[in-house]
Amino acid sequence: MAEPARAKPKPTPETKHFWDGTQARELRLQRCDECSNVYFPPRPFCPSCASRKVSVFKASGKGTLYSYVINHRPAAPGFTPPYALAVVELDMKLEVAFEKLDDKITLPLFRPAKG
Ligand SMILES: [Zn+2]
Numbered sequence: 001m002a003e004p005a006r007a008k009p010k011p012t013p014e015t016k017h018f019w020d021g022t023q024a025r026e027l028r029l030q031r032c033d034e035c036s037n038v039y040f041p042p043r044p045f046c047p048s049c050a051s052r053k054v055s056v057f058k059a060s061g062k063g064t065l066y067s068y069v070i071n072h073r074p075a076a077p078g079f080t081p082p083y084a085l086a087v088v089e090l091d092m093k094l095e096v097a098f099e100k101l102d103d104k105i106t107l108p109l110f111r112p113a114k115g
Pocket of ligand 1: 032033034035036037046047048049050051
């Protein structure tokens with residue numbers, strides 16, 4: 001039996017800047033122009049103060065692994081076990097590693113930072 005293809009995100013108008021960024025090997029996040037809150041996942045308003053004055057910026061891609069679990073059970077098509085589910089706090093000891101799925105989708109994954 002063939003393994004299912006890896007799960008593939010579908011960009012929307014709200015997430016287009018993020019997927020355009022990963023294709024360019026950049027981790028693009030959003031920052032609120034009113035309260036400076038940086039947030040993910042992408043959305044057109046600040047989840048902290050609801051302002052629609054938000055900007056997109058290129059994050060360093062470095063961070064710290066906050067928590068993780070290694071999943072060994074089949075959970076959903078496109079996720080072949082074992083794989084890690086992780087919470088990453090950016091700007092510390094991990095770095096983004098991009099994996100190109102096709103000409104339109106590149107996934108941002110994380111690995112320990114070099115150096
Ligand atoms: Zn805000």
